[in-house]
Amino acid sequence: MMEKYLNLNDVKEIRARSLIYFGCGAIQKVADVARDMKARGVDRAIVVSSPSAYKKSGAWPTITAAFEAAGVEYVLFDKNRPNPEVEAIDEALKVAVEFGAQGVVGIGGGSPIDAAKSVAILLKNPGKTAEDLYSYAFAPTEAAPILAINLTHGTGTEGNRVAVASIPAKQHKPAIAYECIYPTWSIDDPELMKTLPKTQILYTSVDALNHAVEAATTTCSNPLAITLARETVKLVVDYLPAALENPEDMVARYNLAYAALIAGISFDNGFLHYTHALEHPLSGVNPDVIHGCGLGVLLPAVLKEIYPKCAAVLADVLAPIVPGLKGCACEAEDVAKGVEKWLFSVGANRKLTDEGFGEADVPKLVDLVFSTPSLTALLAVAPTEATRETVEKIYRESLAPMN
Numbered sequence: 001m002m003e004k005y006l007n008l009n010d011v012k013e014i015r016a017r018s019l020i021y022f023g024c025g026a027i028q029k030v031a032d033v034a035r036d037m038k039a040r041g042v043d044r045a046i047v048v049s050s051p052s053a054y055k056k057s058g059a060w061p062t063i064t065a066a067f068e069a070a071g072v073e074y075v076l077f078d079k080n081r082p083n084p085e086v087e088a089i090d091e092a093l094k095v096a097v098e099f100g101a102q103g104v105v106g107i108g109g110g111s112p113i114d115a116a117k118s119v120a121i122l123l124k125n126p127g128k129t130a131e132d133l134y135s136y137a138f139a140p141t142e143a144a145p146i147l148a149i150n151l152t153h154g155t156g157t158e159g160n161r162v163a164v165a166s167i168p169a170k171q172h173k174p175a176i177a178y179e180c181i182y183p184t185w186s187i188d189d190p191e192l193m194k195t196l197p198k199t200q201i202l203y204t205s206v207d208a209l210n211h212a213v214e215a216a217t218t219t220c221s222n223p224l225a226i227t228l229a230r231e232t233v234k235l236v237v238d239y240l241p242a243a244l245e246n247p248e249d250m251v252a253r254y255n256l257a258y259a260a261l262i263a264g265i266s267f268d269n270g271f272l273h274y275t276h277a278l279e280h281p282l283s284g285v286n287p288d289v290i291h292g293c294g295l296g297v298l299l300p301a302v303l304k305e306i307y308p309k310c311a312a313v314l315a316d317v318l319a320p321i322v323p324g325l326k327g328c329a330c331e332a333e334d335v336a337k338g339v340e341k342w343l344f345s346v347g348a349n350r351k352l353t354d355e356g357f358g359e360a361d362v363p364k365l366v367d368l369v370f371s372t373p374s375l376t377a378l379l380a381v382a383p384t385e386a387t388r389e390t391v392e393k394i395y396r397e398s399l400a401p402m403n
């Protein structure tokens, strides 16, 4: 099947590295992890979290009991915010250094886990700052051991080597990807995700969907990325409406959590392109833009742009959303409109103007795409040539609904 869109002689890198405990009740595995941490020489750890999720999820007593039983001392830094900023990472680092932390625990969604990954790098690279890290002033090869306890079903960061943070002074939101930040251990327990508000259920799932669609269509995609992408889209389409209807539906939550995890592994393999490259400036300029919402805003116009180049793979991957596609370039507009219709049907019905951006903001956003560290690396693997004109067109076509 995949031979339709893959070159059999193109040698691919296939990646799946972290040990992930996945399933309802997986949090109990933290006892094994804490013992393993201790055995690997981690006597002291910093826990990085947002202000309330670690408590609200109900995970905290289990985690502290496990650390205490294993003899791992811990210090809590719970000031991380969504769209983490380099200043907060430096603040967490200071706490970690003063405490003598040898390991890092991230609890929460993508933001605290990505901040934890960043602290893990900086602990092993004394004298460097988070801004150095996210400005690509150095390329780390070492990080402290990382435990990721994931409380959302979006980023997939618990299964990959990627992290993101904002540099507010520059309105930049770059991403990094280094071998040394695959979490050593991860815990994905859908029971802990029950307290996620509906908006987050929606937009974390839209994030996972975008990871899959992009990973399957870069110029460096591989068979694993595509297989995982197909499954991700199917699971999100099958289970997101049920989770929105009844957040207590554990079958739906389990499947969405699994979809987000495999989408994270999918883009660790296939990488990302337009949708993420163009979304990061939105939440870089306005930190109130929810990452998954920004992606949903852009996805239809991105599909219109790339479908003619990747019609065969997208016809497969998007079949659960737009059935009956033949894989012909002429379907691009129908696919874009069909996906927008589906996004609107689940409640992801915002466009750029709803997020406070107008025509006049487009040139600045385009500038940021090309000036933010790492985003041009995403554009370099986009399926079509990512010129300023192409990027501008995608932004303009995302200002208002297509349908």
Ligand SMILES: [Fe+2]
Pocket (backbone or CB within 6 Å): 155, 207, 211, 276, 291
């Ligand atoms: Fe994302």
